[in-house]
Amino acid sequence: xxxxxxxxxxxxxxxxxxxxxxxxxxxxxxxxxxxxxxxxxxxxxxxxxxxxxxxxxxxxxxxxxxxxxxxxxxxxxxxxxxxxxxxxxxxxxxxxxxxxxxxxxxxxxxxxxxxxxxxxxxxxxxxxxxxxxxxxxxxxxxxxxxxxxxxxxxxxxxxxxxxxxxxxxxxxxxxxxxxxxxxxxxxxxxxxxxxxxxxxxxxxxxxxxxxxxxxxxxxxxxxxxxxxxxxxxxxxxxxxxxxxxxxxxxxxxxxxxxxxxxxxxxxxxxxxxxxxxxxxxxxxxxxxxxxxxxxxxxxxxxxxxxxxxxxxxxxxxxxxxxxxxxxxxxxxxxxxxxxxxxxxxxxxxxxxxxxxxxxxxxxxxxx
Amino acid sequence: xxxxxxxxxxxxxxxxxxxxxxxxxxxxxxxxxxxxxxxxxxxxxxxxxxxxxxxxxxxxxxxxxxxxxxxxxxxxxxxxxxxxxxxxxxxxxxxxxxxxxxxxxxxxxxxxxxxxxxxxxxxxxxxxxxxxxxxxxxxxxxxxxxxxxxxxxxxxxxxxxxxxxxxxxxxxxxxxxxxxxxxxxxxxxxxxxxxxxxxxxxxxxxxxxxxxxxxxxxxxxxxxxxxxxxxxxxxxxxxxxxxxxxxxxxxxxxxxxxxxxxxxxxxxxxxxxxxxxxxxxxxxxxxxxxxxxxxxxxxxxxxxxxxxxxxxxxxxxxxxxxxxxxxxxxxxxxxxxxxxxxxxxxxxxxxxxxxxxxxxxxxxxxxxxxxxxxxx
Numbered sequence: 001x002x003x004x005x006x007x008x009x010x011x012x013x014x015x016x017x018x019x020x021x022x023x024x025x026x027x028x029x030x031x032x033x034x035x036x037x038x039x040x041x042x043x044x045x046x047x048x049x050x051x052x053x054x055x056x057x058x059x060x061x062x063x064x065x066x067x068x069x070x071x072x073x074x075x076x077x078x079x080x081x082x083x084x085x086x087x088x089x090x091x092x093x094x095x096x097x098x099x100x101x102x103x104x105x106x107x108x109x110x111x112x113x114x115x116x117x118x119x120x121x122x123x124x125x126x127x128x129x130x131x132x133x134x135x136x137x138x139x140x141x142x143x144x145x146x147x148x149x150x151x152x153x154x155x156x157x158x159x160x161x162x163x164x165x166x167x168x169x170x171x172x173x174x175x176x177x178x179x180x181x182x183x184x185x186x187x188x189x190x191x192x193x194x195x196x197x198x199x200x201x202x203x204x205x206x207x208x209x210x211x212x213x214x215x216x217x218x219x220x221x222x223x224x225x226x227x228x229x230x231x232x233x234x235x236x237x238x239x240x241x242x243x244x245x246x247x248x249x250x251x252x253x254x255x256x257x258x259x260x261x262x263x264x265x266x267x268x269x270x271x272x273x274x275x276x277x278x279x280x281x282x283x284x285x286x287x288x289x290x291x292x293x294x295x296x297x298x299x300x301x302x303x304x305x306x307x308x309x310x311x312x313x314x315x316x317x318x319x320x321x322x323x324x325x326x327x328x329x330x331x332x333x334x335x336x337x338x339x340x341x342x343x344x345x346x347x348x349x350x351x352x353x354x355x356x357x358x359x360x361x362x363x364x365x366x367x
Numbered sequence: 368x369x370x371x372x373x374x375x376x377x378x379x380x381x382x383x384x385x386x387x388x389x390x391x392x393x394x395x396x397x398x399x400x401x402x403x404x405x406x407x408x409x410x411x412x413x414x415x416x417x418x419x420x421x422x423x424x425x426x427x428x429x430x431x432x433x434x435x436x437x438x439x440x441x442x443x444x445x446x447x448x449x450x451x452x453x454x455x456x457x458x459x460x461x462x463x464x465x466x467x468x469x470x471x472x473x474x475x476x477x478x479x480x481x482x483x484x485x486x487x488x489x490x491x492x493x494x495x496x497x498x499x500x501x502x503x504x505x506x507x508x509x510x511x512x513x514x515x516x517x518x519x520x521x522x523x524x525x526x527x528x529x530x531x532x533x534x535x536x537x538x539x540x541x542x543x544x545x546x547x548x549x550x551x552x553x554x555x556x557x558x559x560x561x562x563x564x565x566x567x568x569x570x571x572x573x574x575x576x577x578x579x580x581x582x583x584x585x586x587x588x589x590x591x592x593x594x595x596x597x598x599x600x601x602x603x604x605x606x607x608x609x610x611x612x613x614x615x616x617x618x619x620x621x622x623x624x625x626x627x628x629x630x631x632x633x634x635x636x637x638x639x640x641x642x643x644x645x646x647x648x649x650x651x652x653x654x655x656x657x658x659x660x661x662x663x664x665x666x667x668x669x670x671x672x673x674x675x676x677x678x679x680x681x682x683x684x685x686x687x688x689x690x691x692x693x694x695x696x697x698x699x700x701x702x703x704x705x706x707x708x709x710x711x712x713x714x715x716x717x718x719x720x721x722x723x724x725x726x727x728x729x730x731x732x733x734x735x736x737x738x739x740x741x742x743x
Contacts (some may be wrong), residue, residue, distance in 0.1 A: 024657055032664045040672045043687045047498065050681050062482050069529065071590070090669070093538055094709055096701070117532045121583055125702050126540025128548050129416055131679040136535050137504060143531050147579055155517075156436065156485045156510050163461070165493030193656055200655075281568050284659040285397040288564045289404070291667070296408045301677060303495050306414045329464065332494050339463055 001351045007212050010221025019224060029186075033232040036182050037175070037239045046170040048134045054081035056089065061109030067120075067146050068102075076138060093125050099348070100124045100135055111276065112150075119254070164332045176331040177300050180259070180323040181235050184294070186267045187229035189287050191270025194221050195362070196283035204301030204362075214359040218252040222267050222355065230256075231261035237252075258330065258340070261347045263324030269353030275361030294320050319347045376587050380595035388599050394605070397563055402557045402607040406614045407551050415545040417501040419447045422468040425459040427451065436487070437470065439509035453605055467492050468502045470552065539708040550621045552676040552708040554611045555700050561607055562641025563648075563666030565600045570649035570737065571658040589738035593731055597642050604638040617708070625706035629716055630708040633706060636723045637699040641666075643730035644656070644695065650737025670696040695726045 002269040019288075024167045031053045053071075057064050071077045081092050083101070092098045103121040112120040118341035122130040122139060124367060148154070198204035207217060238254075240246050269290070295302070304312055317320045326343040329335040388394060410696065424440070426433055440448050449466055450600040452458050457469045471488040478487040489506055540547045558705045573579040581709040612630070623630070645662060672678060673687070674696035680688055691697045702719040705712050 020655060023552060024652070024654075028657060028660050028664075032660075036664075038669060039687060039690060040668070043683045043691065044672045044678050045682050046678065047532075052681070063531075081666065095715075096705075114533070119534050120531050122533055122535040124535060124537045126537035126547070127701075127708050128675075128679050129537065129545055130677070131538050131681070133541075134500075134535055136533075137500065139535075140504075140533055143533050147531060153484065155480060155514055156487060156513075158487045158489050158503075158507050159508060160489045160491065161495030162491050162499055163613045165496065165499075168493050168496045168499055170496040173494055183665060185668065186660065188658060193659065197656060249444070262478075279391075280655045280659065281391065281572065282393045284568065284655075284662075285393055285564060287395050288663070289401055291663075292401070292405055293408055294558075295667075295671075296412050302413050302415050303417075303709075304500060305498075306416060307412050311408075311412050328494055333462075333464075333492075335462075335464075345415065 004216065007210075008216050008220045011212070011217065012223050015220065016227070019190075019228065024364070029228055029231070030316040032180055032186065032236040037178055038243070039235040040178060040182075041171065041175055041239070041244055043192075044171075044174045046134065047131060048076050048131065048138060051099045051138075052080040052097065053077050053132075054083055054089075054092045055079060056086065056101060056103040058106040059104045059108035063112050063118075064104045064110050070142050070146055071139070075136075077258070082329045085258060091122060093123060096125065096127075098125070099131065100310045100311050102139075127144075128130055131175040133355065154324075161298070171244065172246055173328070174300075175244060175246060176328045177298075177324045179236045179240065179331075180262055180320060180327050181295065181300050182236055182296065183229045183232035183259075183263065184274075184320055186223055186232060186290060187263055187266050188270040188291060189284070190228055191222070191225040191267045191285040192273040192277070192287045194225065195271065195274035196277040196280050200279045201275070208363065214362045216270065217362055218359040221271060225267045225270065226260070226263050229260060229266065230246060231307065233259050234262070235271055237294070241310075248329075250336070252329035254337055254340070255327065255330045257324065258326040258343065258347075261344055261351065262319055263353070264327070265319035265347045265350040267325075267359065268351045271358035272354045272361065275365060277357045285300065294318050297321065298324050300324065316346055317350070319350050322346050370486075372586070373588075373591065376670065377591050377595055380587065381590060381598055384595050385599045388603075389543065393466075394565070396671070398561065398600075399610075401560065402610050405560075406553060406611060406618075406707045407559055409549060409556075410546060410614070410619050411543070411550060415503075416495060417445055417498050418446060420468070420498050420502055421447045421449055421466045422470060422502060423449045423451050423460050424589060425469060425471040426452060427474040428472050430477040431474045432477045432480065436513045437472070439644055440506070443505065443509075461492065464492075465741060467495070467498055468519075470506060490504075497544040500684045506726045510727050520669075530629050546619050547621050547708065548704060549677070550615045550619045552700055553609070553613070554634065554675075555637065555674065555696055555703055556608055556670055556676060557603060557611055558638050558699075559641050559666050559670040559696050561600075561604050562638065562643075563662040564645070566596065566642050566645030567605065567648045567658050567662035568655050570646060570734070571595050571653055571655045572649075574653040574654065575655055587736045590731075592738055593643075593734045596646060596730075599641070600642050601635075601638065604642065605635065608634050608638065621707060623707055624710040626711055629711050630703070630706050633699065633702050633716060633720060633723075636720060636727065637703075640695045640723050640726045640730065643727055643734060646734040647730045647737070650734045669694055672704045673697065674700045676700055695723060698722045 055068065080098055083089065089101050093101060095281050103124045105119065108118050120143065120263055122136065124136060126132050134143060174321050195204060198207065241248055273286045277286060297315045302314055303319060322343040327341045329340050424437060424727065440446055454471060460466045461469055468491040473486065473488065476485050487510060489503060491502055511573060587661065616623060648661050652661060670676065673691040674694055676733050680691060683691065695724050698719045702715060
C-alpha cells in the first residue's frame, strides 16, 4: 500500500507545485471563483428591479392617476416619459428608453364610471421577452389590486406560498447552481491541460518510463484537480452562505459528498480529453467544445423539463445536470440522501468510465 | 520600397499561419463545428416556456363545484395535473420532487364560496422561480375564467364591469417567443467564443516554443505578425457568422428586420474585437496554460451572464452594470438584437460600432506591443 501511495503523493505534490508556484497561476485558482460568484450573484437575475415606462394618458382623469400611483408604489416601475400622442410611442420603445408604454384611452374614466370594462393598452418591448413578460405580470397584479379596491374581493382568492424560496427570488435558484457550474469550468480545463501540457513538452514520455503504473499516474493527476475543484466550490459556497445570506437547509456533509462525486466525474472527463490530445491547443479546443453542451444541458439557465425529449435523455451523460440538481436540492430544499440518492448514479457511472479510459489512453495513445 | 516589403512579408506570414491552421484538423473542425452545435443546442435546449409542470391537486372538498373550478387546468400545455385526495400524499410528492406545486381545495370550499369568500391554497416549489410564477399565473387564470363563466350562468353583470382590463401587445416579438431574442444573442456568443479559443494560444505557443525569438532576427514587424495571425481566423469567423445567419433565418425563422449590410458590418467589427482580445490574452500571458484559463474565464461566462444575452442589464445593480459595460460583448449584444428584431437604428449602430472599433484598435495595439522585439 505504502509502495503504491508514496509515488502518487510525490506526483501530486509536483502537480500542486506547478499550479501554485507562479503568482499568476495561483491567482487564477482563487480569484475567478471569487469574482465570478460576486458578479453573477448580483448580475444573473430574472427579477424585475427597474422597469422604466412611459405614459400616454388621453383620459386625464383621477382613475388613471390613482392607478399610476399604485404602480409607482411598487418601487420597480419608474416613469421616464409622458407622451402626448400615439406617434411618440414608437420612438421611446425603439430607443430602449422605456420597457413599456401604458396608454389610457380618452374614454377610460367614463367607461369605468359607467360600470363598463375599461381597456388599458400596454405596449411592451419584446427584445427581451422574459423581462417583458415579468413586467406584464407585475402590471397585471397591480391592476388586479386596483380592481379589487374598486369592486371588492372576488369570490375565490388564491393563497400562494412558495416553499424553499419564500420570495421567489431567482438569485436563490441561480447561486447554489453556481457552486457546481463555476468550479466545473476550471476543473475540467485544468485536468484537460495537465497531460496535454506534458505531452507537448515531451515530459509525459519520461513519466511513462518511470516505474509508475498508469493507475498511479491517473491518481496523481486527478487528485490535484479534484482538490482545486473542491476549493473553488468552497469559495463560492461561503460567498453564497455568508455574503448573499441564502440559508443552507441540508447537510454540509451530503453537499460535499455530492460535490466530490461531481468533481471526480468532471476530472475524469477532463483527463480523458487530455489523454486524447497531443497539444494544449487541442485539449483546450475539445474542452471548449464540451463545456458548452454541458453548461446548456444542465438546467443552469432554464429547467431541464422545458427541453425537448431527445435533449432530456442526452442530459443523463452530463454530470453537471445531476451535480447541480443535488446541490440545489440539498442546499435549498434540505433534501436527504434518500431523496437525492439517484443523482449519484450518473455521476459515479461517468467517473467509473472516464477515469479508467484516461488511464488506458495514457499508454495506448502515444503521439 | 517600404510598402512592397510589407506586402511580401505579410503574405509570407499569412501563408505560414494559414498552413498551421489548416494542418491541425482539430482546430478547423472545432472552429466550424462549434457554431452549429451551439446554435442547435441553444435553439432547442434553452427555453423559458414552461411545459407540463406536474402539479398535485388535493380535493378535500368532494363537491362537484370544487371540481368544476379546477376543470380549466385539464388539457393545458403548461400544467400536468396529478389528482390526489389527501394532503400528506401531496406533500410527500412535493418533497421528493415529483410535483412542482400543490393546489389544495379545503374541505369547506363550497360553503365559503356560497358566502363569496372561498380560498384556494397554492403551494409551489420556489427553487425554479420561473416555473413557480408560471404555475401561479396559470392557476389564477383558470380560477378567473371559472368566475367569469359563473357570473354569466347566474346572469350577473360581467366580472369585467367597472374594472380595468389590460390589453397588452409585445412589439418586435409578437409571439413572445424566447427563441427570437436568444438566437440573435447567440451570434454574439458564437463570435465571442470563436475569438477566445482560436487565437488565445497563438502568441503564447510561439513564446513557449521559442519560435518568436527566431522571428526577432528577421525584418518582420510586430504589426505584420498580428495582422497575419488575425486574417485566417477572420475567414473562419466569417464562415461561422454566415452559418449563424442562415440558421437564424431558416431554422428558427427569426425575422431579420435590419439590413444585412448593417448586420454584417457590426458582426465583422465584433469578430475583429473578439479575435484580437484572444491575441491580446495570448501576448499578455506568454504561457499557454494561463492563456487558455484566462480565455475561458474572460469569454464564455461573462458573455453569457453579463452581456444582456439572457439577463436584462436593467435589473442589475449599478456596479455590475458598470463592469458589464467594460465587456465588448455588452456593446454588441443590444446592437445585434436591435438589428434583427427592430430594424436599422443608425444612431445606435454609430455609437456601439465606434466603441467596438475603438476596442479593436486598442487590442491590436496592445497585442503588437506584446510582440516587440525584446527578450524577457
